[in-house]
Amino acid sequence: MSQKPSWMRSHGAPWKSTGSRAVYDNPWLTVSEHDAVSPTGRAARYGVVGFKNIATGVVPLHEDGTVTLVGQNRFAHRDYSWEVPEGGAPKGEDPLKGAKRELREETGLIAADWSLILQAQLSNSVTDEVAYGYLATGLKAGKAAPDETEDLAIARVPFREALDAAVAGHMPDMLTLALLLRVHHMAVQGELPHGLARLVLG
Known part of the structure; x- marks a missing residue:
């Protein structure tokens, strides 16, 4: 893969997870729910589908x-x-x-x-x-x-x-x-x- 152009640098704070729990699990995927902090500092609840x-x-x-x-x-x-x-x-x-x-x-x-x-x-x-x-x-x-x-x-x-x-x-x-x-x-x-x-x- 070619090198990223200079304008593609990231900015701001990343998302943070302060706690998570599994909601669903099968042989192919999981669903987890996270207590999260957004890049703006606001608290949020976030669901993620994780693939195996x-x-x-x-x-x-x-x-x-x-x-x-x-x-x-x-x-x-x-x-x-x-x-x-x-x-x-x-x-x-x-x-x-x-x-x-x-x-x-x-x-x-x-x-x-x-x-x-x-x-x-x-x-x-x-x-x-x-x-x-x-x-x-x-x-x-x-x-x-x-x-x-x-x-x-x-x-x-x-x-x-x-x-x-x-x-x-x-x-x-x-x-x-x-x-x-x-x-x-x-x-x-x-x-x-x-x-x-x-x-x-x-």
Whole structure:
């Protein structure tokens, strides 16, 4: 990652927690409530969703400029979602290992080349969830092995078609949108091989 620009320095006092209690716990997340002091000095009560996994996402970019996407029903919003292959890695596990596992399980794809292209906080006002996003190239097909709760559809589409759909709001998953925009930015900035960049840019 590049060095932060000078204007990105922090200012003011940080939030402080003067006490906390667990409100909910399951194998994937915890909810805690904090007695807090805000940066302005005012007392506040703050709830935080803590995740036990690190989020991972993968852009599987084929040499012909297409990208493989996954479609599935999502519980929280009760809707159907097209996304890049995503999943989680337990804290303490290398996120790349988790990303490779998710790509293989969801799509059957195995990639020869991996690049970490994004680190993000997905909803930092109320959760501590962090995400690592990867570009996977040099792809070859294998056999998918989805989780027993996953009923997945697979689509291989031109990259620009996927990006346009995400920007138009048809793929509102934030990690998907961020990763597709990041790959497009890489193409613009000359961070991809020339032929592949040309295909990405459409």
